[in-house]
Amino acid sequence: MKQAIDILIGRTAQIRGDLDFCGGLHLDGRIMGNVRAPDDSSSSLSVSEEGSIEGTVEVPNVVLNGTVKGDIHARERLVLGAQAKVLGNVQYGIIEMSLGAQIQGKLTQVVEGSHERYG
Numbered sequence: 001m002k003q004a005i006d007i008l009i010g011r012t013a014q015i016r017g018d019l020d021f022c023g024g025l026h027l028d029g030r031i032m033g034n035v036r037a038p039d040d041s042s043s044s045l046s047v048s049e050e051g052s053i054e055g056t057v058e059v060p061n062v063v064l065n066g067t068v069k070g071d072i073h074a075r076e077r078l079v080l081g082a083q084a085k086v087l088g089n090v091q092y093g094i095i096e097m098s099l100g101a102q103i104q105g106k107l108t109q110v111v112e113g114s115h116e117r118y119g
Contacts, residue, residue, distance in 0.1 A: 027051040049083045
């Protein structure tokens with residue numbers, strides 16, 4: 001899953017508050033708030049080893065190598081790298097995990113055609 005990066009948040013940046021976006025977002029810094037992209041989009045979020053989010057993530061496609069302290073709702077695809085750490089529940093369409101990835105929460109697969117709304 002390779003998507004163009006439309007938004008880059010550098011490793012020295014800290015955002016306090018919710019972030020809504022479309023397209024590709026790459027995070028090297030820290031977000032203390034919820035991160036959302038529309039369900040009907042092909043938006044993607046990538047979080048580097050240095051990146052972290054404290055809040056709920058609702059993005060169709062997520063590649064995580066850093067830390068999320070909150071629930072993740074990745075309707076399409078979730079890729080967890082070896083350094084990934086999730087402290088929360090995870091809902092996913094397809095999941096790929098590398099050896100070393102950590103999840104402290106419940107895993108639930110989102111079934112295609114389900115009208116369940118996150119939140």
